[in-house]
């Protein structure tokens with residue numbers, strides 16, 4: 001089967017303008033939507049195992065231009081996951097307190113502990129994207145961040161954090177259509193921000209910044225996945241399948257751990273009952 005996402009192999013070159021945002025991997029929409037529904041239940045089951053085993057955590061990082069669908073993807077893909085075992089953090093313009101610290105400080109505090117799924121809606125990558133495009137710090141500062149990010153993610157991986165990073169790849173044309181659609185639809189108008197149109201003028205600068213970030217920060221333990229995202233159904237399916245496939249790889253060990261814990265608990269209970277007077 002054709003791959004669903006374009007995984008950035010460590011050390012390989014990234015040229016987003018060479019990747020088609022309307023790519024569909026030959027899938028049928030109706031079938032993909034039906035499969036997505038099943039995948040969301042499977043992700044919930046896998047999350048329960050992750051939670052029960054308590055040996056790993058899952059960090060999902062969502063990046064993409066305005067209107068690329070970060071919120072919508074999270075809503076769909078994790079729609080069946082229990083709020084007890086998952087959370088989303090949206091990283092906004094840093095506060096004064098956050099700016100007084102190193103750029104990873106606010107992010108590290110929000111990484112998921114064992115058993116949890118943590119979803120980052122924007123992330124530390126903003127510190128090599130918007131920060132670079134707007135010259136918020138000198139180049140000498142942001143350039144060093146690629147290395148710092150790789151070290152940070154390596155540290156997380158060392159403590160059993162499974163890291164999935166999705167770049168939602170939309171075309172400039174599709175963004176324009178989505179922004180205009182918000183103006184037409186009074187129920188969507190609340191999503192409008194004049195700033196989105198201003199940022200759009202810097203599209204090429206953002207693409208250059210994304211090319212570099214994806215290229216510099218794709219590692220074996222934390223690879224970037226470029227998700228063609230002009231079609232929402234495809235985007236949701238591709239992300240859900242990647243999450244499910246990744247977690248399936250751990251299912252065996254989590255079930256074994258839970259089996260062992262179950263046996264121990266039963267023995268404890270048996271011992272307790274045997275020791276008690278009737």
Ligand code: ADP
Pocket residue numbers: 066090091092093094121122123126127130131193
């Ligand atoms: P959304 O993520 O839905 O677009 P907002 O419209 O509130 O939410 O946008 C959040 C804004 O915060 C974005 O413009 C983003 O670039 C900005 N931002 C996030 N992290 C940083 C950062 N480290 N430095 C500067 N701006 C940031």
